[in-house]
Amino acid sequence: MRGESKGVAILGSTGSIGTAALRVIERQQARFRVTALTANANALLLEEQARRITPSPFVGLVCPRAANPPGWHAGPECLVEAATRPEVDIVLNAVVGAAGLDATLAALAAGKRVALANKETLVVAGELVTATAASGGGELVPVDSEHSAILQCVGRRPANEVRRLILTASGGPFRGWSRERLERATVADALQHPTWRMGRKITVDSATLANKALEVIEAHFLFGVPYDRIQVVVHPQSIVHSFVEFVDGSVLAQLGVPNMELPILYALTHPERVPDEGVAEFDPVAASPLTFEAVRESDFPAFALGVAAGRAGGAAPAVFNAANEAAVALFLEGEMRFADIAAATESALEHLAHVPAAGRDDLLAADASARAYVREWARGAQGAPRGGETPEGRATVC
Ligand code: MG
Secondary structure (H helix, E strand, O other), rough: OOOOOOOEEOOOOOOOHHHHHHHHHHOOOEEEEEEEEEEOOOOHHHHHHHOOOOOEEEEOOOOOOOOOOOOOOOOOOOOHHHOOOOOEEEEEOOOHHHHHHHHHHHHHHHEEEEEEEEEHHHHHHHHHHHHHHHHHOEEEEOOHHHHHHHHHHOOOOOOOOHEEHHHHHHEOOOOOOHHHHOOOOOHHHHHOOOOOOHHHHHHHHHHOHHHHHHHHHHHHHHHHHHHHHEEEEOOOOOOOOOOOOOEEOOEEEEOOOOHHHHHHHHHHHHHOOOOOOOOOOOHHHHHHOOOOOOOOOOOHHHHHHHHHHHHHHHOOOHHHHHHHEEEHHHHEOOOOOOOHHHHHHHHHHHHOOOOOOOOHHHHHHHHHHHHHHHHHHHHHOOOOOOOOOOOOOOOOOO
């Protein structure tokens, strides 16, 4: 049995992707077993998850705590430890933000499959990550629903048969909001996503459309398609998860109810499909009508900013990602207005996009500089310094 099933490390097991992955694997016990779990800070849920798994998995908690159960690993380095263990075949990286980068790199260098829900690592260091996969023999398989859709549509077709990728965007909670109303958007408003139930950071990114910019960059690196041939369309029902247009003009799309268990399962089984009872049967009549509209780029400036950062390359995507992460954290703490997320990110890009980007250390330095810049920017915007409440100048937030 053990020899047949694949060992899975779930990094970020207490978040929305991690808990969904545990449900998927529980249904698929003949094929997969959890061999490692890590969480950022939710020790209670992590302990409960670990207790349900036999044999006992590797357990890691990123943020230090006074006392952990015996055998637990602690600190940020537990992510790389979990990702590189010999009994791990697949690393499901569901860490939030740039904190997931080292584990992705280590797993790819060790020749493992990385089921990537942590899109930020591909944004921060896309060239490094894809090069590490190529040299280490590892494999990147997307968990993001749009990229899973594209992978499923492209199948084994060669890249030169793909003309265009068209990513769908739900439009988030503010799709129909006027620019004036957006100025007054609150944290509670931003956390009301219409179709997907997700963690707080990505839900705010969906409200600003920064998430879709991150996904354009992610698609560029995953599929090797130039930015000119990646487009985005708003599709409020979140049923069509993306389109691929081929060179003969034919367009394929992947459809399904918005449930992350579907792309999580596919990331584990790709290129195969296995029977699974977790997702409701698709009803085209109930799903209709399916509608599409253009992105309102001038009202959601984070989108164009992020795509431009992707096109600029170098440190710009890392700066965009880190500035956005820091700004979203401040917004969630009530320290920044919704509209200032994009304004602070734009200012960070103007000041920092051209810093060195020669490798991991440069990129993480750019990341730290962008976070520090945004906190300073916010202090300036608020008119007075604040102490102690904001995240530190590093990717890991405890
Ligand atoms: Mg997505």
